[in-house]
Amino acid sequence: MSGWLAVAGLGPGDAALITPEVRETLAEASDLLGYGPYVARVAARPGLAIHPSDNREELARARHGLALAAAGARAVLVCSGDPGVFAMAAAVCEAIETGPPEWAALDLRILPGITAMLAASARAGAPLGHDFCAINLSDNLKPWPLLARRLALAAEADFAIALYNPRSRARPDTLDRAFDLLRGAVGGARPVLFARALYSAEERLEIVALAEARGAMADMRTLVLIGSSRTRLVPRPRGALLYTPRSAA
Amino acid sequence: MSGWLAVAGLGPGDAALITPEVRETLAEASDLLGYGPYVARVAARPGLAIHPSDNREELARARHGLALAAAGARAVLVCSGDPGVFAMAAAVCEAIETGPPEWAALDLRILPGITAMLAASARAGAPLGHDFCAINLSDNLKPWPLLARRLALAAEADFAIALYNPRSRARPDTLDRAFDLLRGAVGGARPVLFARALYSAEERLEIVALAEARGAMADMRTLVLIGSSRTRLVPRPRGALLYTPRSAA
Known part of the structure; x- marks a missing residue:
């Protein structure tokens, strides 16, 4: 019997947003790996061995999953959100590239998530209705000059900009520097969405003008989204809608 | 009893990728709206009125859904993929902004999808493992100079670039022009993924160097993804893995 490794996205946190593909794969698993809080989202059951790990050990975790699969396990490595977006799928690919040749022959399944x-x-309206980009602020190996250049070019291209992992203990001031840079590039009027702990009891949505945006408004559970020049705010009794029209004209 | 409008993402096409949230909402619906082929993905049942429409009628379709909800219907407007990414959520927001004030008071639910x-x-590996952007090539209202400028800036920013709706009958040469422009900016070595009809029986993945990329390799069911300078191709017995390492160093 041959093993496999699935890298599965659990979405933002609510079980209603976990795909049936992921749920069925978890039901078949013999081994569950991942960052502790993500592993804790999956119900324990007899026959499922649990291997939680620390957040910083991505490559080691990827190798562990591949080694288990190579030994015949049905291993699932869980991530928050989607495994391909600033998450574990890239670490698994890197582990395969740099690992023993037999890992390249393994059955690897990457299961998308929200x-x-x-x-x-979805919670705010449709701010990604036109062209957009996604930038990871947490990468400790990304030097500020590179990040600054990318943000400046993204602003010049008039993308809506999604900032992932906006605040980390290691680099607490990066988000404020990013806001400063963007204010210099596009002024202070753009709407900025702080979307925290989505689909959980602590969910909080806040929209402020870029002039008022501060790094302290975000933590690691927050997604920050800066509108393009065309992004609009529509007042409503039940909270404003933030959206970017599809057409550029 | 008050009505509501849900704008729901059906994902790429496989039922295993439809979230439970979308499935449960469809089960409660009285009215189903959307582009014909997407509406056809939802099983008919007694009590569910079907309103398929043509692809070009987005704003009219959005207004229809809002009018139904205002009249007390439990209306679901379905999209392929995610409703917020180049899909119907922005059209619904626009219809609310420009429509009668009572539409702004309606219960609007946007339900994310893959x-x-x-x-x-997920099918190719992890090409979006580092910073990336998404650009819609189909927008008939987006003039080529604007698109060209955005592509050039995206290349300069070293984003991986996802191109949605790469080929339309109205603008059959846009993708070739985009490839030409990108070759001029970054050379011909970058890997280009053509991902067609994903999660269907006709699924086809093709990876070529940018030098060999041609518009005719794509149709409207294809997602085109151009790697960044760091995107790597890892040969494997079961098909190469395409991935972009998380770190920039």
Whole structure:
């Protein structure tokens, strides 16, 4: 019997947003791996071995999953959101590229999930209705000059900009620097969405003008989204709608 | 009894990728709206009125859904992929902004789905593992100079680039022009993924160098993804893995 490794996205947190594909794969698993809080989202059951790990150990976790699969396990490595967006799928690919040749022959399944910017967009209206980009602010290996250049070009291209992992303990001031840079590029009027802990009891949506946006308004459970020049705010009795029209004209 | 309008993402096409939230909402619906082929994905049942429409009638379809909800219907407007990414959520927001004031008071629910680039990424490896952008090539109202400028800036920012709706009858040469422009900006070595009819019996993945990429390799069911400078191709017995490492260093 041959093993496999699935890298599965659990979405923003609500079970109603976990795909049947992921749920069925979890039901077949012999081994469950992932960052502790994500592993804790999956119900324990007899026959499912649990291997929670620390957030910083991505490559080691990927290798662990591949080694288990190579030994015949039906291993599922769970991520929040989608595994392909700033999450574990890239670490697994890197582990395969740099690992023993037999890992390249394994049955690898990557199972998509609802990534944070889609959940934030759904809660707020449709800010990603026109061209957009997604930038990871948490990468400790990304030097500020590179990040600054990318943000400036994204603003010049008039993308709506989704910022993932906007605040980390290691780089607490990056988000404020990003806001400063964007204010210099596009002024202070753009709407900025702070979407925190989506689809949980602590969900909070806040929309402020870029002039008022502060890094302290976000934490690691927040997705920050800066509108393009065309993004509009429509007042409503039940909270404003934030949307970007599809057409550029 | 008050009505509501849900704008629901059906994902790439496979029922295993439709979220429970969408499935449960469809089960409660009295009225189903959408582009004909998407409406056809939902099983008919007694008590569910079907309102299929043509692809070009987005604003009219949005207004129809809002009018039904205002009259007390439990209306679901279905989209392929995610409703917020180049789909119907923005049209509904626009219809609310420009419609009668009572539409702004309606219960509007936007239900996220697996958008094409996440499905393509999952099938190919992890090409969106680092910063990326998404550009809609089909918008007939987007003039070529604006699109060209955005593509050039995206290349300069070193984003992986997902191109939605790459070929339309109205603008059959746009994708070839985009490839030409990108070759001029970054050379011909970048891997280009053509991901067609994902999660269907006709699924086809093709990866070629940008030098070999041609518009004719895509149709409207294809998602095109151009790697960044860091995107790597890992040969495997079961098909190469395409991925972009998380770190920029």
